[in-house]
Amino acid sequence: MKKSISVLYPPERDLKAWAQRNQQLEVPSRWPYGLEALSKPPADVEARNLRVATLPQKLAARALPVRLRAQRAVAGDIGVTWDENAARLMVAAEPRRHMYSGVIWLPDSVIADPHGPHQRICAALRQMRKLWVLSRAQLEPLRRVLGKGCPPIEFVKFGVDKEFFAAQPYPERPLVLSIGGDRHRDPATLFRALQGVHERFPFAEIIVQSASPLPAPPGVEKVKHVSHRQLRELYARASVVAVATANNLHASGMTVSLEAMATGRPIVMTRTPGIEDYINDGVSGFLTPQGDHKALAAAVARLLEQPQLAHQMGLAGQREVADGMTTAHLARRISEIIDL
Incomplete structure (x- = not known):
């Protein structure tokens, strides 16, 4: 079955300008983080910006049980975000039937301030189908932070555009x-x-x-x-x-x-x-x-x-x-x- 996938970026990320700059060889990859490589048959993959959540959407995201999430889902099977801040916005403004996200800052933020305002991000992450982190050292701390209801978490190695950052001869001047x-x-x-x-x-x-x-x-x-x-x-x-x-x-x-x-x-x-x-x-x-x-x-x-x-x-x-x-x-x- 053909899947509809939305790679959702923060509202402030100008995706059109990024793509134009990539064509002019000014930035790496056609989409930020090279996620255009997710586009492969038979999946239908799009990249676009998340909308800013309205107050009613924020309240609904906090109040609705997880089992009712699918009833609020916008068109599209799968939503993917790069980090926990975008994931929180996806849950509030544009929830999908199946949601996935990376997590970057949360484990360190909780270590730095255990009593800080982390509850809403944690609640959003518990609604993901799966999460990934970019270092093995984050796995257990994130599982502890999310506690009951924590989705599966996997380690994913980061990657860079090796064509944009191509190998160069070693320099003579230090x-x-x-x-x-x-x-x-x-x-x-x-x-x-x-x-x-x-x-x-x-x-x-x-x-x-x-x-x-x-x-x-x-x-x-x-x-x-x-x-x-x-x-x-x-x-x-x-x-x-x-x-x-x-x-x-x-x-x-x-x-x-x-x-x-x-x-x-x-x-x-x-x-x-x-x-x-x-x-x-x-x-x-x-x-x-x-x-x-x-x-x-x-x-x-x-x-x-x-x-x-x-x-x-x-x-x-x-x-x-x-x-x-x-x-x-x-x-x-x-x-x-x-x-x-």
């Missing part, structure tokens, strides 16, 4: 690059580490993309924003990509790591439970202890001192992405979860 600024980044440790790198390698260029209010140390250029196209060019120029994070389960820095690995660049990164699913320590890069700026600096310095080792690690990471961490692999796993 550049240390750091990208990103989600809530679990650790700019203080990063800047202390890069200060040490600059003191030891004053000839190396160091660029950090970060919105942190902390000032960059001498020898480090800080930029607030780079486009996807600029990011791709920076990866091509980079000798090593370094990321410092605080403790987290959702694999903060995962996207940057895989994009850099796809380009053929080694990674130096903070060891966290989540990131161990993506970085093969000693093979595609180095993992260092949390908050240890000296260890982070030493790992970066080792790769600057040994460009052949850096190149070999970059090639290893490139192979790992190609073999199992592309958007095609990601979509295939989600397809299995939603029984396509």
Whole structure:
């Protein structure tokens, strides 16, 4: 039987503009996260924006028992959302007969604030047919958070567009690059580490993309924003990509790591439970202890001192992405979860 599937994105995500930018080679993948790869016969798959829930819809979503959800379902068999915030909106505004979602932030949010306002998101997630997370470290914490009524949860490896972030020749001039600024980044440790790198390698260029209010140390250029196209060019120029994070389960820095690995660049990164699913320590890069700026600096310095080792690690990471961490692999796993 032909299935009707809606991949539902937040209202603020301009899908038309994204597709146009993809055609102009400005962003990876035709749909965000490469979920256009879910489109395969005989399923009828669409991507569109969720509507903002009205007050009556919000009240109905809270009041109706789960057994009555199908009676409220809008046209379409299956609804898929990327994260828990979109899942909550789907339940309130556009419920489907069968709903599936990823979960990114909730386990860490509950750890940070056990008594915070998590109930509504938890209630929405209990209405999903299945959930997925992007690190194994999230599985048990999420099951505990959702408790009774928790749907099946599966681990799905994230993936990147290996055509957009294509392999590039290893550069001759040294550049240390750091990208990103989600809530679990650790700019203080990063800047202390890069200060040490600059003191030891004053000839190396160091660029950090970060919105942190902390000032960059001498020898480090800080930029607030780079486009996807600029990011791709920076990866091509980079000798090593370094990321410092605080403790987290959702694999903060995962996207940057895989994009850099796809380009053929080694990674130096903070060891966290989540990131161990993506970085093969000693093979595609180095993992260092949390908050240890000296260890982070030493790992970066080792790769600057040994460009052949850096190149070999970059090639290893490139192979790992190609073999199992592309958007095609990601979509295939989600397809299995939603029984396509």
